[in-house]
Each structure stands twice: as structure tokens, then as C-alpha cells.
Amino acid sequence: MSEYELIASKGCGSAVIEMALALAGLPHRVTLIPYLEPGPGRERLLSHNPLGQVPTLILPDGTAMTESAAMVLHIHDVAPQAELVPPDVDNRAVFFNLLVVLVGAVYPTFTFGDEPKQLGLDDAAAARLRGESDARRMRIWRHMETLVSPAPYALGSALTALDLYLVVMTAWNPGRAWFAEHCPKLLAAADAAAQIPAVARVRERNA
Ligand SMILES: N[C@@H](CCC(=O)N[C@@H](CS)C(=O)NCC(=O)O)C(=O)O
Incomplete structure (x- = not known):
């Protein structure tokens, strides 16, 4: 896998991370799931994030991130030119x-x-x-x-x-x-x- 995968739900805070990935120009795909509904989507989400929360971000190396602020800081590390974190x-x-x-x-x-x-x-x-x-x-x-x-x-x-x-x-x-x-x-x-x-x-x- 050479791209990020964002596990997301419509109308949720996952949109923040989708915006950040887009502004940073990082290749990614968005997997939309009904995060509260029992089923394969939620089962897979739970396998990465025991709280079953979105956003959950899978990095290109397979690492899962489960907190949006940490994702923002990571995206800034990888794409500092986007200045999602201010420089001064x-x-x-x-x-x-x-x-x-x-x-x-x-x-x-x-x-x-x-x-x-x-x-x-x-x-x-x-x-x-x-x-x-x-x-x-x-x-x-x-x-x-x-x-x-x-x-x-x-x-x-x-x-x-x-x-x-x-x-x-x-x-x-x-x-x-x-x-x-x-x-x-x-x-x-x-x-x-x-x-x-x-x-x-x-x-x-x-x-
Ligand atoms: N601290 C998390 C909070 C994420 C969060 O609460 N997401 C909501 C959806 S907008 C959720 O998944 N709620 C389901 C739950 O907590 O059971 C973050 O900032 O990423």
C-alpha cells in the first residue's frame, strides 16, 4: 500500500483529516463506513481502533493512528510545506x-x-x-x-x-x-x- 487510508463517516470529524490530507497533497483513499452500525466495516474499524471511532488513519506502512490531533501533527511532519501547523x-x-x-x-x-x-x-x-x-x-x-x-x-x-x-x-x-x-x-x-x-x-x- 503506497497511500494513506482514511476510515471515515459522512458528517464526522474524519472530514478534518480528509481536508488535511488534500491540502498536504498526500495520496490517500477514503473508506466510508457507518461507524456505529454492526457489520464488516465496524469490525474492521475495531480491529484498528478499540473505541470504534472515526477518523482512523492507516499509514502507507500499515501503522494505524486513532486520534485526529496526532494525525494533523503527522501530516505536518510529512508535508510541512502545507503549514497546517504554523511555523512561528x-x-x-x-x-x-x-x-x-x-x-x-x-x-x-x-x-x-x-x-x-x-x-x-x-x-x-x-x-x-x-x-x-x-x-x-x-x-x-x-x-x-x-x-x-x-x-x-x-x-x-x-x-x-x-x-x-x-x-x-x-x-x-x-x-x-x-x-x-x-x-x-x-x-x-x-x-x-x-x-x-x-x-x-x-x-x-x-x-
Ligand atoms: N479523539 C478523537 C474523537 C473522535 C470521535 O469521537 N469521533 C466520533 C465520530 S464524529 C466517533 O467515532 N464516535 C463514536 C464513539 O466514540 O463511540 C479524535 O479527535 O479523533
Whole structure:
């Protein structure tokens, strides 16, 4: 195998990595599976990633990566010219922090809050978990809003991987209208990134 294989699902965070691979110009194929549905696709996913999560990225040498932030950093190692990680130290400090906020603080609010019934909770507990997750997510977004200054991208004049997460995640709950009202800077960065043809193509495929 001389190309990357991205195990992905429509509408999921795997779109971030598909955008990153496209911008980096790395040969890849996308294997779309219904990640929560029992069957051969999920069985294969579980053989690489015990959490059964997408994105899961299989490297040309067969190594499996199961965390999107690690994939972003790897893609940057292989294709630094794409500058998915900013080159200057000051911007990198903000970049690293926000990258980990996105995957370590924001993403889990979807992972656990969106499908609380899967955790075996009764209706009342599921509603409570969902409410708490939604509130926590909005708190984090509002904080991130204070840390970016789109010009036009989240960290300035050059696109970074943060913008790719924003393209995908601003379409998720609480949705564009909420971002327009409470986090217009994050939404502006997402919209600027979505103008880039390679990003737009992946976004359309995932709509
Ligand atoms: N930390 C992971 C989170 C990935 C994640 O939660 N993906 C969702 C789909 S958008 C998923 O696979 N959820 C199923 C599950 O966690 O059981 C990453 O950033 O790659």
C-alpha cells in the first residue's frame, strides 16, 4: 500500500483529516463506513481502533493512528510545506493549546453528549448528560472566541489545521446561528477556510 487510508463517516470529524490530507497533497483513499452500525466495516474499524471511532488513519506502512490531533501533527511532519501547523513559535503556542482544546475538551462533549443512550442511561439521565455537554461545549467555544482574531483565519493570514476543525465543528450543534450570535470570529474563520476549493470539496462530500 503506497497511500494513506482514511476510515471515515459522512458528517464526522474524519472530514478534518480528509481536508488535511488534500491540502498536504498526500495520496490517500477514503473508506466510508457507518461507524456505529454492526457489520464488516465496524469490525474492521475495531480491529484498528478499540473505541470504534472515526477518523482512523492507516499509514502507507500499515501503522494505524486513532486520534485526529496526532494525525494533523503527522501530516505536518510529512508535508510541512502545507503549514497546517504554523511555523512561528508564538503562533505555535496558541495553535498547540487550541488543537488540544478542540480534541480534548470540545470533541468529547459530542462523543458522550450526542449519543447518551448508548451509555445505557435512562431518559432523564440522558437528557441531563446532553444538557451538561451542550452547556460545557458552549462555554469552551466562547472562551476560544476570545483567543482568535480572524484575519481571515483563526491565527491570522495563513490557514492552519485549527480552521479545518472549525469548518467541520461549526456545522454541528449548537449550529451556525448560535455561532453567528455568540462566536462570530470562529464562524468567520470557518467560512474563510471553506472558500478554499480543496476544503469546499470535502465539505460538500460530507454534507
Ligand atoms: N479523539 C478523537 C474523537 C473522535 C470521535 O469521537 N469521533 C466520533 C465520530 S464524529 C466517533 O467515532 N464516535 C463514536 C464513539 O466514540 O463511540 C479524535 O479527535 O479523533
